[in-house]
Amino acid sequence: MLGMGPQARRTEQRREQREALRERILEVSREIVKREGFAALSMRKLAEAIDYSPAALYLHFKSRGDIALALRREGHANLRDAFLAHTSIADPAARLNAMARAYVEFGLAEPETYRLMFMEPVAVTEASADVSPNGAGLAGQSGAATLSLIADAFVELRAANRLPPHIAPVACAEGLWANLHGIVALKLNGAALPETPAARLVELSLDAWFAPVNGTEPRFNSPDRSDTSTR
Amino acid sequence: MLGMGPQARRTEQRREQREALRERILEVSREIVKREGFAALSMRKLAEAIDYSPAALYLHFKSRGDIALALRREGHANLRDAFLAHTSIADPAARLNAMARAYVEFGLAEPETYRLMFMEPVAVTEASADVSPNGAGLAGQSGAATLSLIADAFVELRAANRLPPHIAPVACAEGLWANLHGIVALKLNGAALPETPAARLVELSLDAWFAPVNGTEPRFNSPDRSDTSTR
């Protein structure tokens, strides 16, 4: 970078400023969404928070939905990181247990981000989709990438003959995911599931999905397995 | 009604007209929501559809959220009816199977109504809540009423010693509900679960939750049990 002329240096500075502003926009957006939810993220409020005019935002993001997409991507990356923290667990069933707990923890820890990622109709993001026809698929791909980590574990289970051969591992992964998502989603909607705490529901679900895999007895009860932070 | 004076008759007519208009508003709203989703239900569009001014709507509903609440109640009543159609099944496990399938069918058949009922943040309805402090709980009560039908079956299972005694039936009910809700919710959000069809996920989940209850072998597979319309 030393042999760079003044002209190039100037454009380089510009690029950096541009990116700094974009990051700043995302930063404020992230905070607003985390606190008040995506519905409360208006371009005016956002512009005022970063001390620019509303129109300035559109130089960095095509639309409000485009900001949503960026935040979604961030969320998926964070969730994926939470999963990757457990990939070192050798036993696939134990790994799935850890990941499942991590998933629910993630959702309950950042409800509004989770809602934006998984509970908002796709149309919210749609507006930002490039002219390219696969614009809508991108958000889905992020989810699919983290899902594959779960599916991998089921593939291992099957390879170890701990899963019936006639069952698709990916179906198991999606089934478990749907189960976990249901727990988080109902919890997030307030009065829906007042009785049972989420951690207990996760225990029950994991028992239900893994009793035969573990091959052991403690079905519908796992007081000894629940020593994790999910409690 | 024969001994009614002209005065009373007139107010009676008024009341009927009032109710007819309210029903008409709900009718059109129901249709719009069913076709385009609640987000597409604007007071202006609605007013034009019933040939009244927007302000007229506020004589019958306190707010847009109040209409949402009414539609939610309708939906919960319909779901409950779908459940009640299976209460005659004597075996609690079989009954739960039928209800579970009915639940997912309901959600997939009317996605937008389901979304309004279970996937919309409570705030949407909140605006209409009476001054009474339990306003927010009402929508939840409808859900709780149908949930109790599921819980009842688990109570029966337990009474028949087909459920471990240390497990709360209501927790099971909520766990199963969360599982089913997850399946529907992920399916409704489009690209989320492209691989496995919903019916297969329901099969897997029911297997997972009921394998020990049924006490039989066909765990993680039930090709013989899937002859229902859910397929």
Add this chain to the structure above:
DNA sequence: GTCTATAGTGTGATAGAC
């Protein structure tokens, strides 16, 4: 080239004339 200011259209909700 970058951003401000503004125009134009939409929304929910309300006040006041009739």
Add this chain to the structure above:
DNA sequence: GTCTATCACACTATAGAC
């Protein structure tokens, strides 16, 4: 009971100042 007119706010898109 119904309407017109209006408020306050959201969004997009763009003309024109710097």
